[in-house]
Amino acid sequence: MLTVHSDPARFRSVLGHFATGVAAITARDGAGKPVGMAVSSFTSVSLRPPLVAFLPGKSSTTFPAIAAHGTFCVNVLSAGQEPVCRALAVSGGDKFAGLDWRPGPHGDPVLDGVTAWIGCTVETVHDAGDHYIVLGRVDELDADPGSSPLLFYRSGYGRLAS
Numbered sequence: 001m002l003t004v005h006s007d008p009a010r011f012r013s014v015l016g017h018f019a020t021g022v023a024a025i026t027a028r029d030g031a032g033k034p035v036g037m038a039v040s041s042f043t044s045v046s047l048r049p050p051l052v053a054f055l056p057g058k059s060s061t062t063f064p065a066i067a068a069h070g071t072f073c074v075n076v077l078s079a080g081q082e083p084v085c086r087a088l089a090v091s092g093g094d095k096f097a098g099l100d101w102r103p104g105p106h107g108d109p110v111l112d113g114v115t116a117w118i119g120c121t122v123e124t125v126h127d128a129g130d131h132y133i134v135l136g137r138v139d140e141l142d143a144d145p146g147s148s149p150l151l152f153y154r155s156g157y158g159r160l161a162s
């Protein structure tokens, strides 16, 4: 019998049946330049105190800049923002070259056209295998109720049926 240890592709395939949204986690690096990464691992955690979480991989080159900065903004991507997701899912290069944004909470980028944004301060970072679990304390947040979210399911993108 194959175990999850001997068959990581099966692990990914089965876990990919859990449908999620997609968020862009943004911050500034030490030089003030915008940094960001696409994640499907964003979740709400606690109301009192208000906490959210995302899980960056330990190989991420962007997460160390986010951790050093100490604050981040969660941008919930909207249905038309698959290209934004792809731009932020590559490692290296100027990911923000083709993206429009404005400084949001703590100066962290709020991308144009997102469904919602959530400005956070890093509360704790927990070790979790080949990932970290990052808890963020929510400082400010807003949503566009007329906007529809980008969905991610079995390695593909989708949107809610109208």
Ligand SMILES: Cc1cc2nc3c(=O)[nH]c(=O)nc-3n(C[C@H](O)[C@H](O)[C@H](O)COP(=O)(O)O)c2cc1C
Residues within 6 Å of the ligand: 022, 036, 037, 038, 039, 040, 041, 042, 055, 056, 057, 058, 059, 060, 061, 062, 063, 085, 086, 088, 089, 090, 091, 092, 152
């Ligand atoms: C839909 C989607 C969801 C992703 N979710 C995560 C995630 O939850 N955690 C993570 O570390 N990487 C995730 N990634 C991959 C990162 O976006 C990507 O590895 C990272 O941004 C690489 O760039 P970096 O080295 O600048 O961090 C996801 C990519 C896509 C396209």
